[in-house]
Amino acid sequence: MEFGFEEKDFLACCGSTKFAKEMALASPFASLEEAVSAARDVWFNKVDVHAWLQAFSAHPQIGDSTPSSHHATPTSAQWSKGEQSTALATATGSTLQELSEWNARYRQKFGFVFLICASGRSSGEILAELKNRYPNRPIAEFDIAAQEQMKVTELRLAKLFSSKANVSSTTDQYPAVATKKVEEDRVSIIGGHLTATSEATAGKTSQISTRTRPPITTHVLDVSRGSPGAGIEVRLEMWKGAQPRPSFGGTEIGGWVLQGSSTTDNDGRSGQLMSIVDAVDAGIYRISFNTGKYCPAGFFPYVSIVFEIRESQKREHFHVPLLFSPFSFTTYRGS
Structure with a gap:
């Protein structure tokens, strides 16, 4: 036929x-x-x-x-x-x-x-x-x-x-x-x-995560210009030192372990900083932004945000943005 x-x-x-x-x-x-x-x-x-x-x-x-x-x-x-x-x-x-x-x-x-x-x-x-x-x-x-x-x-x-x-x-x-x-x-x-x-x-x-994005994400908004902060280098690290957590004002060396790095796009959003997993490891994390390179005339050579994810929060999403200007910055936990 x-x-x-x-x-x-x-x-x-x-x-x-x-x-x-x-x-x-x-x-x-x-x-x-x-x-x-x-x-x-x-x-x-x-x-x-x-x-x-x-x-x-x-x-x-x-x-x-x-x-x-x-x-x-x-x-x-x-x-x-x-x-x-x-x-x-x-x-x-x-x-x-x-x-x-x-x-x-x-x-x-x-x-x-x-x-x-x-x-x-x-x-x-x-x-x-x-x-x-x-x-x-x-x-x-x-x-x-x-x-x-x-x-x-x-x-x-x-x-x-x-x-x-x-x-x-x-x-x-x-x-x-x-x-x-x-x-x-x-x-x-x-x-x-x-x-x-x-x-x-x-x-x-069977290996595909139910998440559609990594459990930790960020973006940068340049509030002095009212526009996304594009082209900013970003690093995500996790604390894995001898002590359970970094001490305030401590000088521990080698405790922070890089999880991923990226550069913000034209929308101010970073690329993928870690794998897409259903449950993120509990612990202390640090997101650092190379603001000195982005704004050489500014006050901050870099900005680091340190936060903690607890065992009860392992399946939650953590969006930690940076609202930046040459002489100030702020952050919050978003969705």
């Missing part, structure tokens, strides 16, 4: 008009595997950079339902919503806000929407991957995004073949289904096999 499709069908699978035309010319296909093989050849060998960017722009950003261009079809929009269903179901208001902020940073750096095969992934996992990929060089990230687009395309091709199949003509490999929910579950399994990532993903799922 051969499966024939129109150009609009392939446009729903991948938002590139060039890709859709090439696939329509290659249709019909005897099997899903044949279609996937053709799709890979078209995507990686026959279309150009403009086609990649056009396909990227047809995707809504994670956490949103509106595509970034008019190239998205009603079918692809519906599929995007289904593919993001796990992420949306596991998201909180703060997670969606953080996803939105990081999506904006990503788009500003790379020029296109953050693209990931979101099917079956939690919001926390997607956010962690976004942060992990953000430091990439643009040329490397462009290639990763193209690979993710191909994963999405393969998953949607499976849905396309499923929609063509019926009870009397479907093979044992791609059985017909009675409900949309069952179809989505089955297609997700097929998509996982096609991209050869299901086992790796399953192996990581």
Whole structure:
């Protein structure tokens, strides 16, 4: 049995008009595997950079339902919503806000929407991957995004073949289904096999933290300018000296152990200063800011904020911002 499709069908699978035309010319296909093989050849060998960017722009950003261009079809929009269903179901208001902020940073750096095969992934996992990929060089990230687009395309091709199949003509490999929910579950399994990532993903799922950001975060606001303090070096340390805690005015050496360092971005927010874990170690922490380098004419060569996390607070979040001016500073525990 051969499966024939129109150009609009392939446009729903991948938002590139060039890709859709090439696939329509290659249709019909005897099997899903044949279609996937053709799709890979078209995507990686026959279309150009403009086609990649056009396909990227047809995707809504994670956490949103509106595509970034008019190239998205009603079918692809519906599929995007289904593919993001796990992420949306596991998201909180703060997670969606953080996803939105990081999506904006990503788009500003790379020029296109953050693209990931979101099917079956939690919001926390997607956010962690976004942060992990953000430091990439643009040329490397462009290639990763193209690979993710191909994963999405393969998953949607499976849905396309499923929609063509019926009870009397479907093979044992791609059985017909009675409900949309069952179809989505089955297609997700097929998509996982096609991209050869299901086992790796399953192996990581149990290790994913329920947090969407590290337990200790900070940002800097330059109150003298009324704007974020960008470009300030930040260090997070934990006290691990011989004494349970550093003494007031003490001169202990070697007690502070670096947990992570970063530089504040244009929004005044630091990068990740420690791992994303469900329970942070109780103890004394110190966040230090290189304010002398940021404001050479100011009064403070650096600012350090020392605080304690108790055993009963290990699962809480600690946002410790710095409100800074050349001759004063303050802080508070935020959320």
